[in-house]
Amino acid sequence: MTSWRPARTSTAIALFLALLVSLLIPAQSVSGHAYLDESSPDAGDIVEDVPDEVRLWFTEPLEPDHSFIILYDATGEEIDEVESRIDPDDQFQMYTPLPDDLPNGTYTVQWRNISAADGHSESGFFSFTIGSREDMTEPVSPDEDVTTGNPGLIEPLSKWLSFIGITTAVGTVFAWLWVIRPTMMDHSQYVLQVARRRARNLALVGLGIAVLGSVLALVAQTIIVTLGLTIQDVTDTLFGTQYGLFWGLRILQFAMLGAILYSGALWRQTRVRRTGWLALGIALLALLPFSMSSHAAAVSIGTNVAIINDWLHLAATAVWIGGLIALFGAAILPTRSLEPEERQRVLADLIPRFSTMAIASVVVLTLSGIYSAWLQVGSISAMQETEYGRTLSLKLLISLPLFLLGGLNLMVISPWMKRAAQAGKHFGRTVAAEIALGAAVLGVVAVLVSMAPARDTLESQAERTNFRFEHMDLTVATYISPGAVGQNNYTVDVIPDGGELPEDTSVELRLGREALLGGTRQIELERLPEGDRGRSVRFAENGSDLSIPGTWDMEIVIQRTNEVDWRIDRSFEVPEVPAQDQVPGPPPRLEGLQSVGAPIGIALAVVFGAVAARHRFRTEPDRILGWLALMFLVFAALTTWQTLVETTPTTQARNPILSTPQSIETGRELYLEHCAVCHGPEGEGDGEDIDRLERPPADLTGPHVEIHTDGDIYWWIMDGIDPAMPGFESELSDEDAWHLVNYIRSLRE
Ligand code: HEC
Incomplete structure (x- = not known):
């Protein structure tokens, strides 16, 4: 007993550290790029005298070392004196002083940046003219290769290797603990030894592939950031950018997983014990950074649920596809050395165990996949009309035979195996085919995750x-x-x-x-x-x-x-x-940290349900598991009901009015005139009329406003909130309402 407590504490500490690292890795590594917001001089401007500087404002902070400006004169000649700098007081601004003897004419500003927030690169150019209209000429088009680093296929390849590798490592841990080890322990000690060695090697090789994928990802990022690939470029990227920092943390996380896979403890134990749970915990946490930098993390409302949903999707993929790889490599192949009858008995035991795990994974995979598709695509026509939608269709098309093969194994070959020894050969073949299809699906996913989601495409088309x-x-x-x-x-x-x-x-x-x-x-x-x-x-x-x-x-x-x-x-x-x-209507979205209870509750209900249904609820423990599954389902339903974000007919509408200081000022004046009586002069819900109201007015500076879109706020202003707040449709123009939205948004800052 004395050695038990410290061990349990150290397990908890290790898991906590792993969680911390997972959460740190993608810190703000989501969202878009640093786009050009405005510039001085502006595109197309004609300025009489040489301006002191060219200054660019971007939508995200910039990495100082790899963002730059190039200036060309009317003949396309580069101006040497240009020196790109990031504003020391505001990382969103880049500027270059101009020599004051520039001759009149049309100049072209070419820029490129690396976002300090997510490591993405953007580039572009625009022209302005010094002098008068007479000095204006056709602007030159600069060579875009100077500003865009294109890693080509390295990027999807790196993602594919990372997916396959981590899937194998995580799936092997699951399959070893719940399928391979318990089966083999009941049979031959010799096969158990072989399976143990192979499972450990498989998990380590998987992790090695994931590390290789990460190294390639670093190569791709180096090309994007520095436009080159010398040792110096790589070290610059690794030590000089945020991306490099996250990359280092991710490798640290892989090292933690590697240490536990390498040590014999996980593979030697006879029951799922501390090291087993620790390995599972770290393996699952290793998937979290993928989800935290996926499209799910860029969803503006209901981000937590979207991320957890994506993570469950990934975890189910790992358990199924990675589990199949482990099943094939560490269990089916080694049994070939057994006598046919012995082998038949082992497989007949192995397969139902794996099926339970596979069925639970497939259900979780399907449910989380549907929600993701709803979030990112949203409608059948979006599926057909966008590149993202078509790629997702391809993924489904390849997945379909994968599901069918799984069903074939379960319904046909597995019962057959109980009767005939040669069925084992067919089983091995179908599993190998499933693995090949699984790898193909992950290949499509690697492409999919680098594409703009269908909704974004449709919104920009609109x-x-x-x-x-x-x-x-x-x-x-x-x-x-x-x-x-x-x-x-x-x-x-x-x-x-x-x-x-x-x-x-x-x-x-x-x-x-x-x-x-x-x-x-x-x-x-x-x-x-x-x-x-x-x-x-x-x-x-x-x-x-x-x-x-x-x-x-x-x-x-x-x-x-x-x-x-x-x-x-x-x-x-x-x-x-x-x-x-x-543009498809918004999917149901859940808000707040507690909302992650919904997807997790459903997933647990599926897992417990699958295990309970294994023996058709005939044993007492299975019946208990069945009740637990039902409980999780109720819990998920309650959480959904509690955290569902209400939507309005204009939830998706985009604010057509930029949030400029003038717009906010206009909004403020309108606010003081129409809204302050209830919501208070500062928006804190303490206006003079509040005693006459049935319900207290909302505190517009509070976090509740944050979870609603501009379109929702617009709708409430125009339509009112029954019965507490009147609608202002008859008093305010469309434009007024949007100015008000901008003002209300500014209150939070
Ligand atoms: C007669 C009093 C009254 C006036 C005038 C009024 N409101 Fe409200 N407003 C309320 C009350 C009460 C609520 C809370 C409704 C609820 O709890 O369902 C509310 C809620 C809101 C909300 C929703 C906040 C949230 O997070 O749910 C917004 C936004 C809002 N008001 C904006 C405005 C604006 C803008 C104006 C001026 C054009 C305005 N209101 C004028 C009483 C008022």
């Missing part, structure tokens, strides 16, 4: 009928809404670079389809009365000219007296259904 052109002296924004077959509204906003737009300016939209007989439709847009649009002048018209789906050509022609015509053309896709309507 904005594709909005165009912005900067050409000659005009900035022109064009909206075709809804941008689908049928009645559309065409709007063109014209902003002159300086001065006023002449009264007699005409704007014409020409729409045509190559294949369409009858030629182009010419639509004369009507100038709308001046509104609150600054220097921008709006022209608009309605029409049902887009008559069939497909690619259409659009030309915008702006005519002013004494000026050459302003023309620009562009092709765009016209879908049958408005792109906005193709």
Whole structure:
């Protein structure tokens, strides 16, 4: 007893450390890239004198060492004096001072960055002109190879190896503890020895492959970060970036797993004991960083559930596919040295044990897969119309025979084996085929995880009928809404670079389809009365000219007296259904840390249920397990009900108004006028009218606001919250409501 307690404590400490490392690894390593937010001078600007500097604002903090600016003059010659720097007070800004003797002309700024948040790289370029309109020339297009490091196939390959490796290591631990060891112990001592050696080697080889995958991932990241691959580049990436730090932690985690797999303790024990649980815990934790840097982690609401769901999906894959590898390598192959009858007995014992584990995995795999698909794809049409959706379909297509083979093993070959010895040969073959298919599925997954999810693609497509052109002296924004077959509204906003737009300016939209007989439709847009649009002048018209789906050509022609015509053309896709309507509705999302109880409860219910059903609930322990399964199910249902985030019809709507200081100020004024009586001057829910209300007004600075989208807040402002808060639809314009949303969001900061 005396040695028992310290051992238990050290197990707990080891698991805690492993958890800590898992949680640390992907710290903020999710989300997008550091995109260019704005710049000074801005794209297309004409500045009279040489500016002091070129300054760029990005959406994420930058790695100082590998982000840079290159400046080209009108002839494409690089300006040597440029020195890229990250603003010491604000890591989101990069700038370069300019020599003050730059001649007049059009300059092109090429930039590239590495996000300090997630190690992703972005690059781009834009032009501005020094002098006057006369100095403006066609801008040069810089060579994009200078700024984009492309690791090619190394990236998916590294992911594939990591998946296969970690799956094998984790699956072998599970299969050893619950399938191979208990079976072999009941049979031959000799086979037990062989199986033990092989299982240990398999797990270690798997881990080795995962390490190899990680090394390749570091190579890929080095190419992305430094655009090169010298020893110096690798050490720069490893020691000079956040990614390098996370990479080191991940290797540390692999080392922990390696130590426990290497030591004999796990493999020698006769019952699942401390080392067994410790190995399981560390193995499962080793999967967590994968999920924490997956698409699931980029989900904005219900992130915890999405991550745990992804992790369960991965764990079930590991138990099934990795378990099959262990079953084949460490159990089926060694039994070949046995007499046929003996072998038949071993296999007839082995297979039902494995089946229980496989069935539980497949159910968890299916349920978590459905939820992930709902999160990332959302609808059947999104499945067909996006690259992500089609790749996911391919994954399902390959998985289908995998499921079928599993079923064949369970329903046909396994009962047959109880009767005939030669069935073992078929069993070995089908398992080998399953493993091959499993590896193929993981290959597709490796590609899938580097793609933009279907929802993101559809959302960006929904904005594709909005165009912005900067050409000659005009900035022109064009909206075709809804941008689908049928009645559309065409709007063109014209902003002159300086001065006023002449009264007699005409704007014409020409729409045509190559294949369409009858030629182009010419639509004369009507100038709308001046509104609150600054220097921008709006022209608009309605029409049902887009008559069939497909690619259409659009030309915008702006005519002013004494000026050459302003023309620009562009092709765009016209879908049958408005792109906005193709964005699938939001999936049910759960919020808060306690919400992870839902997926975990369901998974445990499945596992206990599968074990209980093994003997059709005939024994007492099995009946207890059955009740436990039911309990977990009820627990999952309660958690779901408690943590489900309510949605509104506009949950998915995007805030069309940028959260600029002006917008927040406009929002603040509207807030003081309409909302402060209830919500209080500072939004803390302490307005003067609160005594007259049935329910206390929400504290708008509290965390509750955070879990709702801009679209939800917009809906409540316009529609009200029955019965506590009135709707403001009749008093506020659409735009006002969005300014208010921006203001409410700013309260939290
Ligand atoms: C008559 C009093 C009253 C006025 C005026 C009012 N609200 Fe509310 N508001 C409430 C109450 C009460 C709630 C809490 C509703 C509940 O608990 O279901 C609420 C809830 C909200 C919420 C939801 C917060 C959350 O996290 O659930 C938002 C957002 C909000 N109000 C914004 C506004 C804005 C913006 C205005 C001004 C345009 C406004 N409210 C005006 C009484 C008011």
